[in-house]
Amino acid sequence: MSALAQVAGDPAVDPVAPAPETQKRSWTAYLLLLPGVLWLGVFFILPLVQLASVSLQSRYPGFPGYYYRDLNFQNYVSALTDYAPHFARSFLYAGLATLLAFVVAYPLAYAMAFKAGRWRNLMMICVVAPFFTSFILRTFAWSQILADEGWVVRSLDVLHLLPGGQIINTPVAVVAGLTYNFLPFMVLPIYASLERADPRVIEAGGDLYANGFTTFRTVTLPMSMPGVLAGTLLTFIPAAGDFVNMELLGPQRGKMVGNVINDQFLAIPGGYPVAAALSFTLMAAILAMVFLYVRRFGTEELV
Amino acid sequence: MAGFREARGDLLLESVTKSFGDFTAVDDIDLTVPRGSFFALLGPSGCGKTTTLRMVAGLEQPTTGRVKIGETDLTGSRPYERPVNTVFQSYALFPHLTIRDNVAFGPKRRKDKDAASRAADALELVQMTQFAGRKPAQLSGGQQQRVALARALVNHPEVLLLDEPLGALDLKLRREMQVELKRIQTEVGLTFIHVTHDQEEAMTMADTVAVMNKGRIEQMGAPAALYDLPRTRFVANFLGQANTGEGTIEAVDGDHLVADVFGTKVQILKSRSQVHEGRVLFGVRPEKVTVSRKQPDDVGNDVKGVVRDVSFLGVATSYLVDMPSGATWSCYEQNLDVEPVDLRPGDEVWLTWNPGHAFGVPADA
Numbered sequence: 326m327s328a329l330a331q332v333a334g335d336p337a338v339d340p341v342a343p344a345p346e347t348q349k350r351s352w353t354a355y356l357l358l359l360p361g362v363l364w365l366g367v368f369f370i371l372p373l374v375q376l377a378s379v380s381l382q383s384r385y386p387g388f389p390g391y392y393y394r395d396l397n398f399q400n401y402v403s404a405l406t407d408y409a410p411h412f413a414r415s416f417l418y419a420g421l422a423t424l425l426a427f428v429v430a431y432p433l434a435y436a437m438a439f440k441a442g443r444w445r446n447l448m449m450i451c452v453v454a455p456f457f458t459s460f461i462l463r464t465f466a467w468s469q470i471l472a473d474e475g476w477v478v479r480s481l482d483v484l485h486l487l488p489g490g491q492i493i494n495t496p497v498a499v500v501a502g503l504t505y506n507f508l509p510f511m512v513l514p515i516y517a518s519l520e521r522a523d524p525r526v527i528e529a530g531g532d533l534y535a536n537g538f539t540t541f542r543t544v545t546l547p548m549s550m551p552g553v554l555a556g557t558l559l560t561f562i563p564a565a566g567d568f569v570n571m572e573l574l575g576p577q578r579g580k581m582v583g584n585v586i587n588d589q590f591l592a593i594p595g596g597y598p599v600a601a602a603l604s605f606t607l608m609a610a611i612l613a614m615v616f617l618y619v620r621r622f623g624t625e626e627l628v
Numbered sequence: 629m630a631g632f633r634e635a636r637g638d639l640l641l642e643s644v645t646k647s648f649g650d651f652t653a654v655d656d657i658d659l660t661v662p663r664g665s666f667f668a669l670l671g672p673s674g675c676g677k678t679t680t681l682r683m684v685a686g687l688e689q690p691t692t693g694r695v696k697i698g699e700t701d702l703t704g705s706r707p708y709e710r711p712v713n714t715v716f717q718s719y720a721l722f723p724h725l726t727i728r729d730n731v732a733f734g735p736k737r738r739k740d741k742d743a744a745s746r747a748a749d750a751l752e753l754v755q756m757t758q759f760a761g762r763k764p765a766q767l768s769g770g771q772q773q774r775v776a777l778a779r780a781l782v783n784h785p786e787v788l789l790l791d792e793p794l795g796a797l798d799l800k801l802r803r804e805m806q807v808e809l810k811r812i813q814t815e816v817g818l819t820f821i822h823v824t825h826d827q828e829e830a831m832t833m834a835d836t837v838a839v840m841n842k843g844r845i846e847q848m849g850a851p852a853a854l855y856d857l858p859r860t861r862f863v864a865n866f867l868g869q870a871n872t873g874e875g876t877i878e879a880v881d882g883d884h885l886v887a888d889v890f891g892t893k894v895q896i897l898k899s900r901s902q903v904h905e906g907r908v909l910f911g912v913r914p915e916k917v918t919v920s921r922k923q924p925d926d927v928g929n930d931v932k933g934v935v936r937d938v939s940f941l942g943v944a945t946s947y948l949v950d951m952p953s954g955a956t957w958s959c960y961e962q963n964l965d966v967e968p969v970d971l972r973p974g975d976e977v978w979l980t981w982n983p984g985h986a987f988g989v990p991a992d993a
Contacts, residue, residue: 523720525716525717526720526721526722526723528687528707528716529714529720529721529722530722530733531706531707531708532685532686532707532708532712532713532714532780533708533713533734533737533779533780533783534632534708534734534738534783535708535737536708539737543733544722547725548723550724
């Protein structure tokens with residue numbers, strides 16, 4: 326079947342195709358690319374260049390809010406030294422949220438793909454339903470759920486399972502919020518890769534002397550790795566840069582790097598260059614981590 | 629391995645039935661497959677042959693009945709507890725593993741210390757050694773098929789199940805693999821159960837063929853016997869071509885029955901007819917019918933028809949002849965003479981056959 330697909334795909338690279346045809350086709354391709362390229366150019370590349378320039382600017386002493394063009398790498402030094410704990414917290418909380426989301430999402434996606442039967446569509450709607458309300462609103466809802474007077478805290482209190490007596494305004498609430506908010510991004514790719522897996526391949530595991538758990542460990546899980554990879558990236562990357570969950574659910578002290586960037590941009594006079602430097606540092610750090618992660622767990626060779 | 633059932637002997641299905649809701653996929657089958665034989669389950673899609681296979685593999689459990697190998701009852705046991713392996717229709721190779729690891733999968737699960745060398749031997753057997761390091765997606769359909777075979781054979785199962793293993797291959801490759809499969813079966817001496825809808829495939833490879841229809845086994849036997857003497861209308865039509873006509877048995881003449889088929893008196897050997905009175909479906913295979921311009925001298929078992937179509941096939945010529953009954957018969961004449969019988973559409977011809985080659989099956993079945 327792969328041979329068939331190859332044959333079907335080949336005409337596109339046929340070297341003897343008539344030249345005018347090719348020319349026309351390539352023009353069409355550029356035309357189709359144009360809106361996307363323009364959009365990215367104007368709203369992504371240009372602001373990025375602008376941000377890079379700001380991250381190296383210096384401010385006029387005595388005139389907060391005014392900067393001159395410069396190559397002030399001190400901004401980066403201060404971003405890394407003053408805010409190292411914030412970076413660490415961001416990656417820790419995002420990492421924990423990713424792990425938790427994976428633990429919750431995998432069984433859910435597995436059930437949807439293999440066990441749900443006619444309930445599958447309903448489950449899918451439930452997973453996607455939160456997107457019908459705004460991100461901020463949902464996070465506010467969590468501040469209600471986890472509030473000191475809320476039923477969660479009270480129940481835990483009664484059971485003496487909550488030594489601190491509080492969830493809201495703690496890192497626990499932040500990680501819980503991050504986990505909840507990015508859960509669909511973990512569920513959907515895993516579901517997609519499990520759903521695509523040939524059930525006969527999983528049966529083959531059983532046929533070849535692997536019991537249920539071994540088949541899962543040696544066949545099902547590896548086959549769903551592309552989905553797991555996509556899901557963890559889609560969860561970790563936005564979670565690491567998020568500031569809303571910390572803002573609404575987190576403690577007053579011990580913020581994440583997203584909050585620092587937000588404050589530097591909006592609350593602290595003259596904070597633009599440092600905020601820009603922080604943004605770039607965050608971006609570079611995430612890129613580096615993603616690169617290493619994909620290098621280690623990448624599964625491009627999978628069908 | 630916990631729960632693994634070592635078993636040796638013939639494969640036995642005892643009154644096995646499988647229902648899915650209201651639908652009965654397999655209807656009270658009794659079957660014995662002798663150890664070491666090449667057995668084919670032949671039937672159209674939806675006849676229950678794959679369900680039967682899956683019950684032997686343990687991928688389905690029978691609604692009622694038992695599945696045994698020798699004295700060991702396997703009913704209710706899980707697939708991984710059975711000394712049975714399957715070559716799946718779509719091959720079902722593990723996409724994330726190399727060919728080598730695919731083949732070594734079974735032995736590794738059974739904690740075989742020689743897993744690697746056994747996998748290498750199995751790949752050798754199917755001539756795929758040079759592809760050991762590749763992933764399944766990098767192989768062609770025929771190559772994947774060989775790997776799937778090796779992955780099952782490496783375990784030396786008591787019974788090897790093949791679910792339409794050649795279905796996805798082109799004709800030439802299919803022919804090659806038929807010979808190859810037969811060679812491997814002879815070499816390893818395992819019981820092979822081959823499910824297929826391709827009657828030619830079943831007949832060329834299997835020692836015994838069971839023809840299935842609507843969840844039941846219609847007839848079982850050696851390919852030549854099934855072809856020569858079908859016992860039901862379904863088998864007559866499904867296994868090769870048959871020229872048939874419905875009629876009524878009118879007399880018994882010594883060893884022969886005489887039937888009236890659309891006004892023509894035909895003879896059937898008593899021993900070759902499943903019914904001896906009343907309605908009968910008379911049949912004769914295309915290659916047993918002779919086409920001639922003149923009425924043959926020995927009277928009886930000849931019918932006049934009109935040629936509709938002539939196809940020259942090289943070794944033979946195939947004729948389609950419209951019969952007075954309205955049916956169209958097919959005749960297959962070997963081109964033995966240098967001068968072929970020059971027949972054209974529209975010509976009147978006489979069809980005749982040796983009464984010993986005719987058969988009779990129940991008309992209503």
